[in-house]
Amino acid sequence: MSLEKPPRTAMVFSCRDTELGFAAALAAKQFYFDKLGDEIDGSYSAWNAMLSAFKNWKANDTLQARINESIAIGSGSFCSQFAANAYEVGNLYNAANLVPPPPAIFNRQPSAMTPAELATFCAASPRFFFAGFWEDGREVRL
Numbered sequence: 001m002s003l004e005k006p007p008r009t010a011m012v013f014s015c016r017d018t019e020l021g022f023a024a025a026l027a028a029k030q031f032y033f034d035k036l037g038d039e040i041d042g043s044y045s046a047w048n049a050m051l052s053a054f055k056n057w058k059a060n061d062t063l064q065a066r067i068n069e070s071i072a073i074g075s076g077s078f079c080s081q082f083a084a085n086a087y088e089v090g091n092l093y094n095a096a097n098l099v100p101p102p103p104a105i106f107n108r109q110p111s112a113m114t115p116a117e118l119a120t121f122c123a124a125s126p127r128f129f130f131a132g133f134w135e136d137g138r139e140v141r142l
Contacts, residue, residue: 009134009135009137010133010134011119011130011132011133012130012131012132012133012134012139012141013119013122013123013128013129013130013131014128014129014131015087015127015128016126016127016128016129017127019094020087020090020091020094020127021090022090023089023090023091023093023094024083024086024087024089024090024091025086025090026090026093027085027086027087027089027090027093028082028083028086031082031085031086066088066092066101066104079115080113080114080115080117080118080119081110081111081112081113083118084105084106084110084111084113084118085110085111087105087106087110088104088105088106088110091104091105105127106118106121107121108121130142
């Protein structure tokens with residue numbers, strides 16, 4: 001994002017599906033409190049976050065693999081990985097009793113998604129819309 005002129009420090013995408021948005025927020029809240037309670041280990045590392053982008057991914061993962069992937073927020077994750085994990089967990093929460101389970105929301109493993117990949121995916125997806133950005137320390141809403 002810093003290559004843009006003027007540089008943006010964050011882009012904001014909103015989910016069109018209110019239920020999915022609420023479920024993702026619930027998952028993010030749970031992750032947050034798990035971290036506060038030391039149930040999720042580690043601290044942020046930019047180097048580990050960068051290395052996580054090179055993870056391999058199989059698109060046809062089983063439901064159990066998707067669940068394990070989505071709750072495995074390691075010690076170094078990009079904020080985009082956290083957001084992608086929260087949406088994937090929310091997606092699975094909303095469809096807990098569906099067989100077969102719903103397809104994954106993102107076209108890449110959440111724990112390997114870089115900020116640029118998440119922004120590109122959301123910009124092209126009908127599930128999300130570009131709602132604003134942060135520039136020079138101030139929020140700009142569209």
